[in-house]
Amino acid sequence: MAKPDDLHFFIDPNRCIACQSCVLACTECDTHRGESMIHLEYVDRPQSVQTVPVVCMHCEQPTCAEVCPADAIKRTADGVVQSARKPRCIACGNCVVACPFGVPEVYEDRKIMMKCDMCYDRTSVGKKPMCATVCPSQALFFGTREQIEQLRPMSVPVNHFQFGNQTITTQVYMMAPRSLAAKGTYVDVTAAMEEQTRSRAVTLKVIPADPEFSSNDSRDDPFAGVEV
Numbered sequence: 001m002a003k004p005d006d007l008h009f010f011i012d013p014n015r016c017i018a019c020q021s022c023v024l025a026c027t028e029c030d031t032h033r034g035e036s037m038i039h040l041e042y043v044d045r046p047q048s049v050q051t052v053p054v055v056c057m058h059c060e061q062p063t064c065a066e067v068c069p070a071d072a073i074k075r076t077a078d079g080v081v082q083s084a085r086k087p088r089c090i091a092c093g094n095c096v097v098a099c100p101f102g103v104p105e106v107y108e109d110r111k112i113m114m115k116c117d118m119c120y121d122r123t124s125v126g127k128k129p130m131c132a133t134v135c136p137s138q139a140l141f142f143g144t145r146e147q148i149e150q151l152r153p154m155s156v157p158v159n160h161f162q163f164g165n166q167t168i169t170t171q172v173y174m175m176a177p178r179s180l181a182a183k184g185t186y187v188d189v190t191a192a193m194e195e196q197t198r199s200r201a202v203t204l205k206v207i208p209a210d211p212e213f214s215s216n217d218s219r220d221d222p223f224a225g226v227e228v
Helices: 021-026 094-098 130-134 145-151 189-194 216-220
Strands: 008-011 039-042 051-054 105-107 112-114 140-143 155-163 166-177
Touching: 008 145, 021 130, 094 105, 130 140, 140 145, 155 189
Parallel strands: 008 166
Antiparallel strands: 008 140, 039 051, 105 112, 155 166
């Protein structure tokens, strides 16, 4: 059975609270029991605790399938890109390198690539993916366009991503602020690569040594009076 056409997967990174509920729920999916096919990435860990859930974006022209020499990765008629088929997968890792979103993983112990398949056993019958059922902040949402527009009036779903000269269209939508989406119809993923890094200076403050604890050993230690 195919996934209903009116149901879509939406990701709203601004609402992720790093609770890891989606990661634990994913391990209970019947198609990959015990293994989580979703993980959280820190946006800018030195500056913030903000995280983003990473799932397969299910590209309309999946690069992972195009570079597979064994033709092990299939895309269903309704657009869901499946994990590699075990009889065909040779665990070469081409898909891992080729995926622009960094999703596929090769499990060396089983010699197979596994990834998010949007809980196809559930979504094909109209049920929500496991991750979307437990997300308390609705950073992961599975529903209709009408529902997401009512829930996020200040955001719009975007499924066109620019990587250099290549534009990738996906089945999964990323929620973007309406003000930013009005400036362009796609998300330029590589634009951040041109940003200048912030200058970071570390100041070591030298404090007077406490006479009570001063000794020859402390004088020999160059870091004895340095506060970091």
